[in-house]
Amino acid sequence: MSPASILVVEDDDDLRQTLARRLSEAGYEVAMAATGPDALAAVAESVPDLVVLDVMLPGLDGIEVCRRLRADHPLLYILMLTARADELDRVVGLEVGADDYVTKPFSLQEVVARIRSALRRVRTVREQMAAAPSADDEAPIVAGGLTVDPVRREVSLDGEEVHLTVREFDLLLFLARHPDRPFTRSQLLQQIWDISYEGYDRTIDSHVQRLRAKIEADAGNPTFIRTVWGVGYKFAGEENGLRSADPG
Missing domain, CATH: 1.10.10.10 (Winged helix-like DNA-binding domain superfamily/Winged helix DNA-binding domain)
Known part of the structure; x- marks a missing residue:
């Protein structure tokens, strides 16, 4: 089974590289983007399994990026990164389609754990959707x-x-x-x-x-x-x- 793919969208160079390195060490295939437009272009070229998306981005903020990604990719898992004080960002992010959020500052261990849990769910969903119906399937x-x-x-x-x-x-x-x-x-x-x-x-x-x-x-x-x-x-x-x- 090929490794899950993750797009890390973060304008802070050090944080972006740190997240990407830690996720790569965890066995994931990682791509990076530093701006909102770059994130949309990356997903248009190759849809990942999960996007780690910062709220504060140049060119196009994370809220608008999330809105556009959700409109085009209903099953794409989006984990947003927000500043601890920005309650409004978290609320708006969830309302426009983010699946979950992590507040800064965060531990890399927490982020990896959240991503691992999310990708297990995504994998299960895809397996269920690909499987042929059987007599034991749960009725609607x-x-x-x-x-x-x-x-x-x-x-x-x-x-x-x-x-x-x-x-x-x-x-x-x-x-x-x-x-x-x-x-x-x-x-x-x-x-x-x-x-x-x-x-x-x-x-x-x-x-x-x-x-x-x-x-x-x-x-x-x-x-x-x-x-x-x-x-x-x-x-x-x-x-x-x-x-x-x-x-x-």
Whole structure:
């Protein structure tokens, strides 16, 4: 199996080289870019498995680069780098399609661990999508007008396809597989992101907001993904008549 490919987009020369060297030592194929336009050109030439993307970039900032990459590559995993004080950057980055973020200053060990976890998820997704359906495959989950197909990793709402990122789909599928059971943000981070770090609650909140914007008729008054005050979130299955559809 060929090594996973990573594009490191960072304008600080020392940090870019350090990240690239550490990721190469971890066994990944690494390319680098120092500006927003260079990042877009690199992805256009060869789509990597994962992009490490700094927010503050010359030419085109990381938020806009993320927005454009997400529009063209729904399954590309994007890990953003933000300054610790820039809460707004983290929020906006997640809202425009970043899958996760790491705040500066960070440890290289943490970044590599997060990337390793993300790439395991990406590899699993690709294997599932490439595999031929079998009799043992899980049937699609149907609730109201929403259909979640675990095998094809497809979501539709009232017959119309809904495009989700890798993490958005994983979050929706996990909640739908456990209908009417509330989960804390920490539990969801552990289940979906495979991490248990403190301070990443906003990751869950932003992904839920994005999911609601895509699958709810009224994101402000959600039907499917409900907030359980003081706890976290749940998928409202019973009131939506949740059931498993026949495959095919």
